[in-house]
Amino acid sequence: MTTPTPVQIFRSEERRERYITGSFFLKIGLLALFILVPFLFPSFKSVDLAMKVILFATLVASFDILLGYTGILSFGHGMFFGIGAYSVAFLMGKYGSPSYVNLLFGVLIAAVIASFIALFISFLSLRVKAIFFAMITLAIAELAIVLATKLTGLTGGEDGISISMPGVFSVSFTLGKFAGVEITGRTVTYYLILLSCSALFLTMLRFTHSPLGRVLQAIRDNEARAEALGYKTFIFQSIAITFGCVMAAITGGLYAMWVGYVNPESSLGVMTIMLDVLLMVIIGGMGTLYGGIIGAGFVKVTQTFLPDLQDLAMTLFPQAEFMHHIFERWLLLFGILFILVVIFFPKGVMGSIRDYMARRSR
């Protein structure tokens, strides 16, 4: 056997180190935290918050595959999320009935549809360079919302579709008490989604660390050079886009399972889903899948406790009417926060940490 190449040595060292560094324990700890949430904080609000964080972290990670790793901004990610949600909703609600099989099919169909649309969009847009891609995805996303709202017969229109989960996952199911907490269908659903999201997240990690992922980073950093090296950048970018969109669609399906209700505004909306995702990916850090977890955590926690923040502000400054108005418009605050983060903190939390670690090791 020949002596290993420098790259191989580097890779095997990297692999070994992965399991003993501090950050590994941090990740394990985080996972453990999520696993224990139904027992530590059993209230509906907390479990719901944790679930939303998990779902959005996965969604943001899938968005980061496009933005941070392939260097492509797409405003259509919310649409893919919505496609997944609607797929599940169709099969479980409008056009089918709650059953395990339909659940699985809903997700699978979502993935298939998403991949076709993603491939179509990549073909269309990669021909014409990045800014046009952003605008086109925005246009198509808005179109999707309009269609979903207008074609009431097909999609349930603005009222949306409600679904209920089958068997073990249904609201009425109960397994009795365990460690002082009632195990209901909700709890089981929680763990199903946690498991699925972890699996999706690991898949995405694997994707970015694979040779394919490295080529993508090369393309992101310098497309011309990658082309010169012989890589058909278009094919790699299409694969990445499709992968990311499919992940988003599956996440959407999972979201529908948890929330039990889909409609154009909450599932497809640009101002709702897309804005949250953008804010989370900027705060968390682009090009670092884990950034999604931080971003999702920060944004969702803030959103959930904002009413309490408002009350706090009211009691501290009872006279400032104008300020009350401003606090009511929490979207305004988010917008300002977004701008500030983009200007002063463009690398996000994870990005800054990585920079800091890199500087320390020099």
Place this chain on the structure above:
Amino acid sequence: MEMNNDKAAMALKPAGHWERRLPLAIGMGLFLLPLLGIPVKTYLTLTIAGLAMGMLLFLVASGVSIIFGLMDVINFAHGALFTWGAYVGFSIFRLLNKWVDAESVLQNVGAFTIAVVAAMVVVAFLGVVLERVIVRRVYGSHLFQILITFGSTIVLVELIRVLWGPNDEVMPVPLRFQGNWDVMDVIVLRYPIVCILMGLAVYALIQLVLKRTKLGTIVRAGVEDLDMVQAMGHNIFLLLTGVFAVGAALAALGGLAMAMFTLQVYPDMGSTYLLFAFIVVIIGGLGSVTGSLVGALIVGLAYNYVAYLIPWAAAGVNILIMIVILLIRPTGLFPVGK
């Protein structure tokens, strides 16, 4: 991230026979085809409505086009500036409601003029603040420009909700601008004609400035090579702020006019029209004012014809046109060569 090679990629190929005829072909097709399926009187009404809508879109789109052509900046906040223009005009009309409801042409036009001036000045000011405080920090990165102007849109729109309330409002329109003329048995609405004339006037004014004044020449030079213009001794920072402000003012005018056209103002009106504006700019060609005009007219006409023929497809037809243009001629109908 190679977003910044876009302008190099838009280098002009020598315009062949086929390429020069394309805008004309589309224009004629658009004008004449619908005659097949629509009675003549309705056709005229739709055409006027389409041209009017097109003119208003032109006002918004021309700003986006020049700002991108000159500054290489994608401005997603244009829609919010558009909305601000409408709301400022709304407040002025409310304030001057006596003039608005009066029979006198003088008072009507007076109210309109004051509203226009106020809207344009306020929004130009917003534009200057936006450019200097926010956009200037992200020159060079299209991605961050999109993100930051997107965020600015949210802030601006929410401010509207704070200042004016979140509800839809009915837009007052001066009396003399309403109603119609009876021309040879065809009912011709007054206001769309006003819009068309206004749009043509603005286009003529812009072309005059660009082609006949030194400032305009410098702007056209800057669209080709901004560094060189700076190396020749011109303060491009003033120039860029100025152009941004003008673009913003045009958007404000478009917003005010559009509110009077649709008779309503609501905080989110910007996003729909911003999308249209981007479609117009892609069809017409980034950096070209004439392209914006032609593209806008195409979009306006297409929307109105299709809305009559196949209502639910109206929203989609322009996206379709945009996709077709992107496939066969990505630089747009009137590309600005480098």
Place this chain on the structure above:
Amino acid sequence: MNEIVLAVEGVHTFIGRHHILQGVSFEATADNVTVLIGRNGAGKSTALRSIIGLLPTSEGRILHRGREIHKKKPYQIAREGIGFVPEHMGIFSNLTVEENMRVAMLVEDAATAHRLERTLAMFGDLRKFWTAKAGNLSGGQKQMLAIARAIVNDTSLLLVDEPSKGLAPIIIESLIDAINQIKEHSVVVLVEQNFHLASSVGDQYYILDDGTVVQKGVMEGLAGNQELKSRYLGISKAENPFGNEQ
């Protein structure tokens, strides 16, 4: 002793992560044409762009008539009377020759009109094609336009980057004539790879290699120095197409 019109002292310039200029120092004195010569990638264009301010310097100083300019913006530097003719000429193709000149003229007074006349007398073709689109001019004419734009103002220092690039030998000859006329009013700093042009107009030279100045001297001295020429300029005795050096 001639006045030092331009002094570049220990300038470092980065483009991205690349350290292009690694401590460049040279001077241009009044009534002189200073030529920067060297191979591709040596940093000659970067040096000119750093002087006109289009590239920021990370270290070192640049002084114009004793005043520091390296921290100023390009338009401020240009207004001090420094003209710039870039490597790709930088003419505005969609504008006419007349419009190109109008953009160039910072003030429109009698003195500028006089200079314009003088420039057009030098470059007859520009007057002939006054209303034509600049993009339709030939390569040589475009170069003339680029130079004309840079000298129509009260230019005391003219920076010219590789004017001979892509031009036919006979055009280069008229370029030499033009620069010889220009040097009567302005100090010229010329970047050139074409040795014939460099030696025909240059008074003193600086050889740039790998981002620093490796040799300097008087032009007549370089013409006969075959060793320097082949080491830094890649010119071998056999390649010499003009045969008018010793």
